Amino acid sequence: MKIQEQQSVSSRNDTFTENTQSYKASTDDDASTKAGEGGSGGGGFFSNWFSQPTSTGETRDEGSDDYTSVATGEDEDRDGQTESYDETSDDYESVDDSILEFDRDMRIRHGQACKYMRSGKFAKALKKFEAILAGILERFGENHARVGAALHNVGIANLRAGKLDDAMDAIEEAVRIRKLTLGQDDPKVADSLVELGIVLLSLKEYAESLDVFMEALDMREGEAEDIVLPEQIKESNLKIAKVLNNIGCVNFESSKFNSALEAFQDAISMQKKALGDASPFSFNNPATKPGFLTMASTMCNKGYIDLEQENYKAAVNTFSESLKIQKLLLGADNKLVLSTLDNLGFAQTMNGSSEKALTTYQELLSNQEKSYGESQSDCARTMRSIIYLQLLHKDYESALKTLCSLEDIQIETAGDKDTKEIEITRRLMGQVNYEVLKYPTTGCGVFGCSLGDEDEIDLEIWKAKKPNNGSKMSGHRVTCA
Numbered sequence: 001m002k003i004q005e006q007q008s009v010s011s012r013n014d015t016f017t018e019n020t021q022s023y024k025a026s027t028d029d030d031a032s033t034k035a036g037e038g039g040s041g042g043g044g045f046f047s048n049w050f051s052q053p054t055s056t057g058e059t060r061d062e063g064s065d066d067y068t069s070v071a072t073g074e075d076e077d078r079d080g081q082t083e084s085y086d087e088t089s090d091d092y093e094s095v096d097d098s099i100l101e102f103d104r105d106m107r108i109r110h111g112q113a114c115k116y117m118r119s120g121k122f123a124k125a126l127k128k129f130e131a132i133l134a135g136i137l138e139r140f141g142e143n144h145a146r147v148g149a150a151l152h153n154v155g156i157a158n159l160r161a162g163k164l165d166d167a168m169d170a171i172e173e174a175v176r177i178r179k180l181t182l183g184q185d186d187p188k189v190a191d192s193l194v195e196l197g198i199v200l201l202s203l204k205e206y207a208e209s210l211d212v213f214m215e216a217l218d219m220r221e222g223e224a225e226d227i228v229l230p231e232q233i234k235e236s237n238l239k240i241a242k243v244l245n246n247i248g249c250v251n252f253e254s255s256k257f258n259s260a261l262e263a264f265q266d267a268i269s270m271q272k273k274a275l276g277d278a279s280p281f282s283f284n285n286p287a288t289k290p291g292f293l294t295m296a297s298t299m300c301n302k303g304y305i306d307l308e309q310e311n312y313k314a315a316v317n318t319f320s321e322s323l324k325i326q327k328l329l330l331g332a333d334n335k336l337v338l339s340t341l342d343n344l345g346f347a348q349t350m351n352g353s354s355e356k357a358l359t360t361y362q363e364l365l366s367n368q369e370k371s372y373g374e375s376q377s378d379c380a381r382t383m384r385s386i387i388y389l390q391l392l393h394k395d396y397e398s399a400l401k402t403l404c405s406l407e408d409i410q411i412e413t414a415g416d417k418d419t420k421e422i423e424i425t426r427r428l429m430g431q432v433n434y435e436v437l438k439y440p441t442t443g444c445g446v447f448g449c450s451l452g453d454e455d456e457i458d459l460e461i462w463k464a465k466k467p468n469n470g471s472k473m474s475g476h477r478v479t480c481a
Contacts, residue, residue, distance in 0.1 A: 102139060106132055110480040113153070117478070122161035129153045132481055148177035149481035152192050156478055159195070164203055171196045190219040190239075197246055198475045206254040213250065217243045237274040238291055241267040242474035245298045249471035257305050260471075264302040271295040278325045289329055296325040297336070297472040303343055304469040315347035333371035338364060338378075342467045345385060349464045357464075358389040380409045385464040387428075391457060396435045403429045424461070431457050 113128035133150035140146055155170035174192045182188055193216040200209035220243055224236040248263030275291050276282065283289055299322035306315035323340045330337055341364040348357035365382045383406040390399035403425060410422045435457075 102135070106135065107480055109135075110153075110478075113157070114478065117157065117160065122157055126154065126157040126161055129157045129478075136481055143177060143180055145178065145181040146481050148174050148181060148192070149188070149479060151177065152188075152195065153478045153481060155192075155195055155199070159199055159202070164199055167199045168196075168203070171199055185219055185222060187219070187223055190216045190223070190243075193219070194243060194246065194475050197250075198473050201246070201250055201253065201473065204253070206250055210247065210250045213243055213247045217247065234274040237270045238294070241270040241274070241298070242294065244270065245294075245301065245472075245474050248298075248301055249473050252301065252305065252471040257308050261302065261305045261309075264298055264305065267298050268295065268302060271298060278328065280328060283328065292325050293329055294474055296322040296329075296340075297474070299325075300336075300340060300343070300469075301471045303347070304471065307343065307347060307466060307469070310350075312347050312351035316344065316351055316353070319344040319347055332367045335371075338367055338371065339467070339469075341367070342382070343469065346464050346466055349385070349389065354389050354392055358386065358393070361385045361389065361464075376409045376413055380406055380413075381465075383409070384462055388459055388462040388464060391432070391459055391462070396432050400429065400432045400436055403432060428457065428462070 109128055109132050113125045113132070116122070116125035116128060129150065133147070133154055136144070136146045136150050151170045151174035155167045155174060158164075158167035158170060171192055175189060175196060178186060178189045178192055193212055197209045197212040197216065200206075200212060217240070220236070220240045224233075224240065227233050227236050244263050244267035248260045248267065251257070251260035251263060271291065271294070275288060275295060278292055278295075282292065299318050303315050303318040303322065306312070306318055319340055323337070323344060326334070326337045326340055341360055345357050345360040345364060348354075348360055361382055365379060365386065368379050368382060383402055387399050387402050387406070390396075390402060407422065407425050407429065410419065410425060414422060
């Protein structure tokens with residue numbers, strides 16, 4: 001791998017320690033550990049967990065406890081990255097009945113939090129994870145491995161809820177505690193570093209984010225050196241690929257496209273090595289589905305770089321491969337499928353494959369019209385791309401029908417106002433109608449103007465526009481604390 005090394009991040013541990021100053025608080029409960037251990041006192045993060053302690057430190061959620069069950073632990077965040085909510089334990093040893101009962105209670109609460117996460121109820125999930133943290137703090141004190149796991153989960157819930165500063169606080173403290181209790185090179189430290197890098201990237205702190213991801217990558221590659229079992233090698237490769245993908249995302253967002261491309265290519269190579277090529281038979285084992293979806297997202301990230309560098313042939317191949325996986329695993333109206341179709345259609349258009357592009361955009365429009373979440377403006381933008389290609393092929397009758405549908409959407413959106421967009425659409429309708437019937441009245445209730453043969457149709461303003469793309473990060477794994 002030839003990703004440029006970043007400067008040392010050895011000073012980061014000092015930063016983690018300093019940040020704990022805003023967390024520390026002592027408790028009136030003599031059974032609890034004083035927060036002064038490992039940091040200076042004062043209110044803030046940890047003080048919240050002792051304000052009104054119950055037997056487990058939880059304050060009941062208001063509202064229903066009707067938890068929505070789903071078929072899979074996979075969910076897509078705002079950038080589409082895959083996340084896994086793992087309801088398994090970190091296997092901390094239980095020594096007596098009270099601990100066993102406590103662990104069962106924590107598992108139940110963790111399962112409830114995971115269900116909230118899957119259904120997008122991040123505020124409710126955050127309350128559950130915070131309650132788990134309070135219970136663990138009350139029982140074990142601050143500097144305990146289970147506190148690190150609980151803070152990690154609180155950080156993820158805050159990140160998903162869009163509370164980036166709170167996510168940063170929790171994840172930084174999770175890294176500190178996990179390093180202290182598990183060791184500097186423990187895989188769970190790398191898990192939290194990945195989340196910290198994602199938070200920093202979300203805050204547009206690109207240099208710091210890259211430093212953290214590079215540290216996580218070094219740890220993942222170090223873990224791989226001691227692995228010999230095939231299944232463990234596969235899992236290790238996928239973990240390394242996720243970090244490489246995130247390094248590519250940082251470089252993409254900071255417009256370092258060559259470095260981003262290299263990182264994405266390395267990630268895809270490791271994913272294919274672990275998973276093989278996608279086919280319907282690849283998914284007989286449900287456990288392989290998250291890995292393939294993550295690989296499809298990484299392929300899309302590479303495709304975005306291909307578009308930025310105007311390497312349209314490569315983009316067509318990349319998006320086609322990603323779309324194959326997504327169609328096997330997701331519904332036709334899934335937002336990832338729609339996005340990939342949009343990018344593929346644009347790449348095909350720019351690559352000169354106009355017939356294939358037309359087929360792709362027509363499939364996209366059909367799926368958009370079936371999708372509950374797609375807006376009229378999304379359909380209108382796809383229609384414009386279709387009209388351009390139909391006119392390119394001089395299929396004036398089909399173009400006129402699509403123009404009529406576009407006009408209907410524009411009128412519905414604008415209400416009683418005549419907008420510039422409607423004016424442009426109606427002018428083109430008149431021009432196309434002239435080509436079809438050789439007189440300026442359309443069958444759509446719109447009157448065009450008479451045109452001479454010299455009045456040519458200007459297609460440039462109807463040409464497909466490059467979609468607005470944001471790279472997809474990989475992370476968000478929670479485990480029972």
